[in-house]
Amino acid sequence: MELYWHDACLEHDTGTGLWELPGRWDWLDEPEPHPENAARLRTFRHALEHGPVAPHLAWRDGRFATDEELGRVHAAEYLAALRAACATGERVALETNTVVGPGSWDAIRAAAGTALAAYEAVESGRTRLAYALVRPPGHHAQRTRPDGYCLVNNAALVAETARRAGHRVAVLDWDVHHGNGTQDVFAHTDEVLTVSVHMRHGPWGVNHPQTGGPEENDRGNLNVELSLGAGDTAYRRALAEVALPAIRAHGADFLVCASGFDGSAFDPNGRHNLTAAGYRDIGREVAALALPTVLTQEGGYLRGYAALCLHALVEGLVGTGPLLDDPLAYVPDDTQLVDRDLARATSGRAGRDPA
Numbered sequence: 001m002e003l004y005w006h007d008a009c010l011e012h013d014t015g016t017g018l019w020e021l022p023g024r025w026d027w028l029d030e031p032e033p034h035p036e037n038a039a040r041l042r043t044f045r046h047a048l049e050h051g052p053v054a055p056h057l058a059w060r061d062g063r064f065a066t067d068e069e070l071g072r073v074h075a076a077e078y079l080a081a082l083r084a085a086c087a088t089g090e091r092v093a094l095e096t097n098t099v100v101g102p103g104s105w106d107a108i109r110a111a112a113g114t115a116l117a118a119y120e121a122v123e124s125g126r127t128r129l130a131y132a133l134v135r136p137p138g139h140h141a142q143r144t145r146p147d148g149y150c151l152v153n154n155a156a157l158v159a160e161t162a163r164r165a166g167h168r169v170a171v172l173d174w175d176v177h178h179g180n181g182t183q184d185v186f187a188h189t190d191e192v193l194t195v196s197v198h199m200r201h202g203p204w205g206v207n208h209p210q211t212g213g214p215e216e217n218d219r220g221n222l223n224v225e226l227s228l229g230a231g232d233t234a235y236r237r238a239l240a241e242v243a244l245p246a247i248r249a250h251g252a253d254f255l256v257c258a259s260g261f262d263g264s265a266f267d268p269n270g271r272h273n274l275t276a277a278g279y280r281d282i283g284r285e286v287a288a289l290a291l292p293t294v295l296t297q298e299g300g301y302l303r304g305y306a307a308l309c310l311h312a313l314v315e316g317l318v319g320t321g322p323l324l325d326d327p328l329a330y331v332p333d334d335t336q337l338v339d340r341d342l343a344r345a346t347s348g349r350a351g352r353d354p355a
């Protein structure tokens with residue numbers, strides 16, 4: 001398995017504030033780092049470089065994306081405005097919790113280009129699995145809108161590039177938040193199947209009108225919305241009973257995974273209860289699909305535990321047994337929730353046209 005990395009991804013400085021809300025809060029004695037920060041990505045890299053799964057991994061250099069490449073999934077006016085916002089010399093909030101600053105344009109181009117470098121390795125046949133360990137994340141970024149820490153949709157860019165190369169593409173997103181940006185980019189077509197398994201959170205703010213609910217499902221989109229509290233069992237069954245059968249039924253010959261770890265039981269941005277073992281199972285399920293697969297890094301904000309979850313996911317992907325103990329795992333019984341959730345996800349999907 002190959003890992004793709006670009007140092008410029010660390011140059012996107014999201015600053016401090018009240019958790020994800022930038023700026024000064026007079027009643028707060030010391031502002032906190034924005035949760036989507038360079039330290040989390042460095043921590044993820046360190047875990048894979050120094051953890052016991054390291055011998056299974058080959059590290060490769062990413063690259064910058066070109067304007068033409070970014071334009072495959074975003075409107076030219078949006079990209080021009082984004083670039084201008086990054087060039088003001090100051091940190092600018094584009095929406096509630098999504099900021100850019102002087103290093104952000106290089107980071108954005110590096111994240112997108114490094115995802116494409118991972119794609120090129122898989123497309124060439126050099127490896128079947130390639131993971132782009134990048135930031136800023138992308139799965140909320142829509143064709144004309146930034147959203148939820150995301151500026152350019154790296155997973156959608158890989159999917160669209162693979163589609164143009166003649167592949168039948170599916171996107172599988174297990175970040176705890178709805179992959180609304182990817183759904184938006186491919187809303188006009190059912191050629192690319194977008195599947196998102198996430199917590200029930202509904203729309204947020206003006207840049208996130210999508211609900212993430214099953215009412216948005218059609219032949220090209222499948223939202224598997226799981227109740228708050230869902231954990232390893234719910235995700236295992238959501239994949240085995242709904243998401244993976246849909247990907248097979250789509251006839252996918254290329255898979256893109258939007259890989260987030262904010263579904264963990266300890267993540268401040270999620271209300272789900274996955275443990276490292278749950279992510280290891282996800283890795284095994286993805287590997288068992290035996291498709292050419294590119295993974296892009298999305299969320300995951302309690303960085304130490306998210307790094308452990310990434311390590312476990314990679315163990316599953318490369319087919320090792322558990323290599324690291326989970327000193328924090330707590331597994332609530334989520335089996336009561338999942339029957340209803342999966343029934344809702346599958347009802348009414350057949351026969352509906354894409355939006």
Ligand SMILES: [Zn+2]
Pocket residue numbers: 175176177260262298299300
């Ligand atoms: Zn997320």
